[in-house]
Amino acid sequence: xxxxxxxxxxxSLATAHLEPGETLRAEASAMVSMTRNLExxxxxxxxxxxxxxxxxxxxFLGGESFFTNTxxxxxxxxxxxxxPKLCGDMVxxxxxSSHELFIQGSGYVAAPDSVELDTRWQGFKGFLSGESLFxxxxxxxxxxxxxxxxxxxxxxxxxxxxxxxGHLVAFTTGLEYEITKASAGWIDSFLxxxxxxxxxxxxxxxxVQSRNPAEYGKTLGHKLPARQQ
Amino acid sequence: MQHKxxxxxxxxxxxxxxxxxxxxxxxxxxxxxxxxxVQMETHLNAGYRPGIFRVIWAFFVALLRKLLGGETMFLNDxxxxxxxxxxxxxxxxxGSIVHKRLQPGQRLFVQAGGYLASTGSLDxxxxxxxxxxxxxxxxxVLLECSGEGDLFVNSYGGITPIDVRGxxxxxxxxxxxxxxxxxxxxxxxGGMKSLFLxxxxxxxxxxGQGTVYxxxxxxxSLASWISPLLPG
Numbered sequence: 068x069x070x071x072x073x074x075x076x077x078x079s080l081a082t083a084h085l086e087p088g089e090t091l092r093a094e095a096s097a098m099v100s101m102t103r104n105l106e107x108x109x110x111x112x113x114x115x116x117x118x119x120x121x122x123x124x125x126x127f128l129g130g131e132s133f134f135t136n137t138x139x140x141x142x143x144x145x146x147x148x149x150x151p152k153l154c155g156d157m158v159x160x161x162x163x164s165s166h167e168l169f170i171q172g173s174g175y176v177a178a179p180d181s182v183e184l185d186t187r188w189q190g191f192k193g194f195l196s197g198e199s200l201f202x203x204x205x206x207x208x209x210x211x212x213x214x215x216x217x218x219x220x221x222x223x224x225x226x227x228x229x230x231x232x233g234h235l236v237a238f239t240t241g242l243e244y245e246i247t248k249a250s251a252g253w254i255d256s257f258l259x260x261x262x263x264x265x266x267x268x269x270x271x272x273x274x275v276q277s278r279n280p281a282e283y284g285k286t287l288g289h290k291l292p293a294r295q296q
Numbered sequence: 297m298q299h300k301x302x303x304x305x306x307x308x309x310x311x312x313x314x315x316x317x318x319x320x321x322x323x324x325x326x327x328x329x330x331x332x333x334v335q336m337e338t339h340l341n342a343g344y345r346p347g348i349f350r351v352i353w354a355f356f357v358a359l360l361r362k363l364l365g366g367e368t369m370f371l372n373d374x375x376x377x378x379x380x381x382x383x384x385x386x387x388x389x390x391g392s393i394v395h396k397r398l399q400p401g402q403r404l405f406v407q408a409g410g411y412l413a414s415t416g417s418l419d420x421x422x423x424x425x426x427x428x429x430x431x432x433x434x435x436x437v438l439l440e441c442s443g444e445g446d447l448f449v450n451s452y453g454g455i456t457p458i459d460v461r462g463x464x465x466x467x468x469x470x471x472x473x474x475x476x477x478x479x480x481x482x483x484x485x486g487g488m489k490s491l492f493l494x495x496x497x498x499x500x501x502x503x504g505q506g507t508v509y510x511x512x513x514x515x516x517s518l519a520s521w522i523s524p525l526l527p528g
Contacts, residue, residue: 077306077390154390155307217307217390230329234386249327255338258370260324266332275329277307282325282388290519291526 416445
């Protein structure tokens with residue numbers, strides 16, 4: 068399966084080229100257009116054999132839709148184009164059996180069925196930050212399509228970095244992280260506007276987005292009329 | 297200190313290399329990431345004013361700046377003790393960042409909410425573009441920046457610098473910043489009729505010599521387009 072990316076970085080569009088018999092799984096509502104020979108199934112399932120509870124877990128914890136659409140090329144080659152909800156870039160991460168990829172809530176767009184998706188429970192620490200810190204865990208082999216709000220920076224880290232939680236899109240195994248205060252003191256951390264940050268270290272790849280969805284919404288929200296009760 | 301503005305014009309961020317002793321000040325919440333040797337210190341957005349009631353005074357100044365100037369109440373200072381720290385800063389909305397080096401005696405007026413970061417002895421004061429601007433609903437609230445240092449201003453949309461020699465008229469919602477050497481007057485495009493019917497709202501007329509930085513989109517227009525689309 069090949070992904071082709073166009074209109075980067077602001078309004079990126081991805082086209083997945085499927086060989087006969089290949090299957091792509093995409094986030095619900097991501098499909099823009101497709102060839103006629105693609106068979107579409109909508110399912111609860113995060114992976115073959117997974118039940119309703121698992122997809123529910125994915126939906127509520129991962130910030131994802133718990134419906135997944137699968138596209139299978141039934142006679143000959145086919146293609147399907149995909150767009151995320153937000154303005155911004157997309158990249159293809161080549162997943163291999165030597166590592167796994169953890170994708171923050173809304174960062175996942177699509178992957179072939181050779182890639183399994185699972186939710187990794189982050190504990191209550193995630194709630195404190197005010198930003199959902201649940202990750203979809205992608206394992207297996209194949210290209211994984213991820214999206215961002217704004218530009219996407221690929222960082223091959225060998226060391227340590229402090230990162231605003233709202234700017235993290237995905238990271239590979241080899242990297243460890245902890246959620247920590249932005250400053251030395253609690254009061255300063257709160258007032259700084261950064262709240263909680265991620266201290267991330269080790270050796271691996273991470274993807275960072277140049278805009279923070281929560282901050283974007285807050286800034287724009289202040290300019291909109293109050294919601295009527 | 298070295299800086300680089302990347303990912304512009306749609307989603308620009310500011311990457312700053314800090315050497316020992318360097319420091320940059322940024323609005324609260326702007327940090328994307330930093331290397332572990334960079335320290336962050338938070339304080340009230342109230343300039344440098346000594347005195348016994350300093351803290352109380354600073355609190356009210358900061359509150360005023362937040363409510364009127366569209367600024368954040370707190371600012372963060374980033375500095376390092378190491379040799380090469382790095383911090384990346386980003387505004388919240390889609391858009392660009394423009395850099396301007398201010399010399400002592402030079403002033404730059406920045407549209408409220410446009411301040412991203414600064415270095416050196418740069419200080420900001422809230423200024424109003426006159427009573428009429430507040431009545432128009434598209435209030436022109438400005439930050440007057442003075443002192444010596446680097447100033448980073450963010451916009452909504454792309455930024456175009458325009459050299460004014462004589463006069464220039466700009467929609468108030470499209471102003472990012474302008475030189476203190478320029479005189480300006482806020483008003484409607486034509487008479488009262490044009491204020492309500494032309495769809496242009498208020499404009500700012502600049503006179504003299506200097507640079508005006510304009511942005512290709514207007515946040516107020518975005519908000520008024522999106523509002524009716526929201527569920528009740």
